Amino acid sequence: MQSLYSNGLENIYDEMYQTFINYEEEFQFYSKIIKKHNKENVLEIGCGSGHLAKHFIHSTIDYNGMDLSNDMVKLSQKRNPTGTFHKGDMTNFYLNKTFDSVIITARTTSYLLNNVSVQKAIKNIYSHLDKKGIFCFDFIDANxxxxxxxxxxxxxxxxxxxxxxxxxxxxxxxxxxxxxxxxxxxxxxxxxxxxxxxxxxxxxxxxxAFTINEWQLFLEINNFTVLEIIDRKSYAFDTYVVVAQKQ
Ligand SMILES: C[S@@+](CC[C@H](N)C(=O)[O-])C[C@H]1O[C@@H](n2cnc3c(N)ncnc32)[C@H](O)[C@@H]1O
Missing domain, CATH: 2.20.130 (S-adenosyl-L-methionine-dependent methyltransferases)
Incomplete structure (x- = not known):
């Protein structure tokens, strides 16, 4: 894990990333996808310091956040006292509830370092999604x-x-x-x-970083249908956003 995600440095992450990412725009983008598929709740994996959470919590979409870093979870909770946040690793988590959408933003998929981790994350997400649930995430385009x-x-x-x-x-x-x-x-x-x-x-x-084909294959062999792949430039990287649906 990067050093900026814990041990007090999460506060510096928090300050810096607000200038890199326009969270209002980020919210508009992801909430539009969630609403387009008539979904009413979301689990954000890798919620960081809770900036995107803030927008969801003030919207009609019911929100849960999860992060690997305990310090990030604390910061999210402090920023959003009424929000629900969990400490969890996307490759191995159990929340005792399911969601009708799951999102992973800001290229957090870059921390799925090997194929076993990708497979484990997809399987965990699958089991936390309702039937026809939406999984939406971005990745750095290796190409x-x-x-x-x-x-x-x-x-x-x-x-x-x-x-x-x-x-x-x-x-x-x-x-x-x-x-x-x-x-x-x-x-x-x-x-x-x-x-x-x-x-x-x-x-x-x-x-x-990933190629589009890698993600398509991972999703399809794990019983997701890829609905959309959106080319979306981010502050530093060429990025694609994938919208997939649990079969
Ligand atoms: C680039 S930051 C993005 C944070 C937030 N989505 C944002 O837009 O500000 C990546 C976040 O993912 C978390 N993270 C990294 N690996 C993770 C894992 N295996 N499971 C859950 N969260 C993870 C980090 O602790 C960090 O908060």
Missing amino acids: RFFKLIKDGKTIIHNAETRNTTYSRTSFMKPKITKENFMFQWDAKYYEIKNKNHTLITEDQSEVR
């Missing part, structure tokens, strides 16, 4: 992204928050291993004050 980073690429993201300016310097490069379309993502996070950069934390993580 486009790997061409962009094939020789290694440094990308800087600055985040001007209310009180502080943060900067993230990322170095990304495809990682050829026996695993799948993995890439190395080395990130350094700085706080900037009076033009001075102070290093807050750094990550060296291996994460995953």
